[in-house]
Amino acid sequence: xxxxxxxxxxxxPDEQALVRRIGDxxxxxxxxGPHRARFDARLAERVGARAPRTRxxxxxxxAAVAAASFGLWMVVxxxxxxxxxxxxxxxxxxxxxxxxxxxxxxxxxxxxxADEALPEDYRAIADLVIDE
Amino acid sequence: xxxxxxxxxxxxxxIDGGAGRTGAATPLLFDAFVxxxxxxxxxxxxxxxxxxxxxxxxxxQEAFLRAYRSLHRFRGEAKLSTWFYRILVNEVKRYxxxxxxxxxxxxEVEEEPPDPxxxxxxxxxxDRVARAMALLSNGQREAFVLVHLEGFTVQEVAALTxxxxxxxxxxxxxALRRLRELLADLEPGRxxxx
Numbered sequence: 001x002x003x004x005x006x007x008x009x010x011x012x013p014d015e016q017a018l019v020r021r022i023g024d025x026x027x028x029x030x031x032x033g034p035h036r037a038r039f040d041a042r043l044a045e046r047v048g049a050r051a052p053r054t055r056x057x058x059x060x061x062x063a064a065v066a067a068a069s070f071g072l073w074m075v076v077x078x079x080x081x082x083x084x085x086x087x088x089x090x091x092x093x094x095x096x097x098x099x100x101x102x103x104x105x106x107x108x109x110x111x112x113x114a115d116e117a118l119p120e121d122y123r124a125i126a127d128l129v130i131d132e
Numbered sequence: 133x134x135x136x137x138x139x140x141x142x143x144x145x146x147i148d149g150g151a152g153r154t155g156a157a158t159p160l161l162f163d164a165f166v167x168x169x170x171x172x173x174x175x176x177x178x179x180x181x182x183x184x185x186x187x188x189x190x191x192x193q194e195a196f197l198r199a200y201r202s203l204h205r206f207r208g209e210a211k212l213s214t215w216f217y218r219i220l221v222n223e224v225k226r227y228x229x230x231x232x233x234x235x236x237x238x239x240e241v242e243e244e245p246p247d248p249x250x251x252x253x254x255x256x257x258x259d260r261v262a263r264a265m266a267l268l269s270n271g272q273r274e275a276f277v278l279v280h281l282e283g284f285t286v287q288e289v290a291a292l293t294x295x296x297x298x299x300x301x302x303x304x305x306x307a308l309r310r311l312r313e314l315l316a317d318l319e320p321g322r323x324x325x326x
Contacts, residue, residue: 028178
């Protein structure tokens with residue numbers, strides 16, 4: 001089998017003529033003025049309709065995260081500095097979780113406060129939700 | 133992010149600053165980009181989907197809308213127009229996949245309605261060329277249209293389609309060979325067969 005290794009970009013004159021012919025015959029009809037106006041109006045409408053919906057979605061997502069954070073804050077007993085609660089003061093599953101957390105925190109570099117162990121995003125949300 | 137300027141006054145940073153927030157500063161800039169690329173986007177989509185005018189307009193609409201919404205992800209590493217045409221080509225592929233699934237579910241190939249807009253030239257000849265183009269694979273048609281009919285380079289098409297240069301060249305070679313077989317009578321010095 002022979003394989004044509006020519007550069008496909010370099011067309012022979014007869015090929016160029018064929019491509020030109022195909023280009024002329026295989027072309028979309030031009031858009032008329034009213035057609036363009038309808039296209040632009042439809043696009044503007046869709047772009048405009050999108051913005052409030054996006055804002056609403058962002059708002060709902062933020063509210064959901066805030067509600068979840070608040071719920072978590074309500075479950076964890078207060079009355080002391082966070083991270084200082086003794087495991088015995090917590091229900092059994094939470095006490096185990098607290099022990100695990102302590103073990104993980106112990107492996108990390110020393111930190112000034114328990115808050116610093118939290119991810120930055122979480123702290124940003126917690127600052128907004130938890131008014132200390 | 134470094135401001136991206138496409139040379140036509142469409143600055144991604146300014147668009148981004150207005151998009152989806154107030155909607156006040158954006159439209160003029162976005163409109164300029166749409167006005168610059170609308171006709172070409174529709175024409176290119178038309179060629180890639182095989183002459184379906186309504187689908188081509190829907191695809192172009194979706195591409196502009198996606199570009200508008202994704203502008204914050206544009207990093208200015210390529211020309212804004214290249215980035216936009218990449219979105220457009222992806223939209224064409226999405227449409228082709230959807231059409232393929234629809235045809236499979238229907239159990240038969242649906243004929244696309246003819247484009248109602250008036251066109252010049254011999255309708256029978258146009259129809260023959262459209263049918264020949266439809267016989268190419270999607271990859272071959274994409275490469276042929278983008279390089280030979282739309283004037284993109286092989287490297288640009290590789291960036292637009294996410295394919296290797298070699299694949300594009302192979303598609304170009306096969307597409308041209310197939311079209312020469314199917315439309316041999318359109319070459320210079322030969323009479324077209326009806």
